[in-house]
């Protein structure tokens with residue numbers, strides 16, 4: 001007998017019927033960069049379609065996203081240079097950019113999951129993800145940074161975030177955060193751990209957008225080595241033991257193998273982050289006419305879902321949702 005898998009590929013209706021993966025706007029988390037002030041939108045050059053927004057305009061953008069069916073957003077603070085110091089104090093200000101934006105969004109009745117990126121690279125003058133214990137060798141002090149992250153998380157919980165997402169790759173982060181949040185009456189605030197975060201060149205455009213590139217050195221002393229796969233499973237298991245509610249793999253497209261392996265290991269919801277460089281390269285090729293931008297974007301989010309992601313952080317969340325038909329991307 002000749003097996004004929006092609007029989008089930010005859011016509012769109014039949015293909016839809018047997019489709020094994022579905023992506024909807026409800027799978028998306030929209031990242032936004034928040035600048036201080038009012039009424040300002042500054043395009044990020046290396047990320048076509050993405051702008052830094054003041055809190056009022058961020059609320060407008062979130063209203064649009066909510067209408068399109070997007071269910072979550074993650075905010076990154078863009079700190080003015082004069083507000084940065086070596087310990088990232090601005091992260092603890094109750095009225096900083098991200099706290100103001102989330103408060104406004106909640107006041108405006110936006111019913112989306114508000115996620116905060118917990119890290120210090122956007123707040124420190126040296127651009128590293130915590131306090132340095134050795135300025136010469138640019139070593140980040142793990143345990144001192146944990147205390148700072150706990151204070152940042154409580155500040156964000158007070159401002160109205162529903163979920164905190166630590167992205168600094170400090171050891172013991174999840175356990176420390178859980179204890180600190182519970183101690184302040186925030187046992188309902190979930191932790192989405194960037195459990196598996198590689199030291200990646202794909203973050204390039206983000207560092208322009210968030211003005212968070214390290215002045216000197218790189219992040220290889222805390223973020224993961226891209227040659228390591230099994231280590232990702234260990235990082236994820238540690239975070240799960242410490243009480244993480246959800247786990248993230250980042251970057252996404254270049255690490256689909258990790259996502260698929262992690263899907264086998266954990267029952268926790270998994271997020272994939274299509275990072276700035278992955279977004280930028282698709283956009284750049286599309287602008288050059290080398291790729292069909294709409295189709296490659298759509299294909300890329302299906303890849304995350306097929307590999308095992310339950311949710312996807314992507315700068316194209318609104319764009320993809322706008323083009324969804326019958327609620328399907």
Ligand code: PBG
Nearest residue numbers: 119121167202203206275276277
């Ligand atoms: C903060 C953080 C980064 C990203 C998300 N959170 C940058 C970094 O680690 O340098 C990157 C996201 C992207 O590239 O889209 N630590």
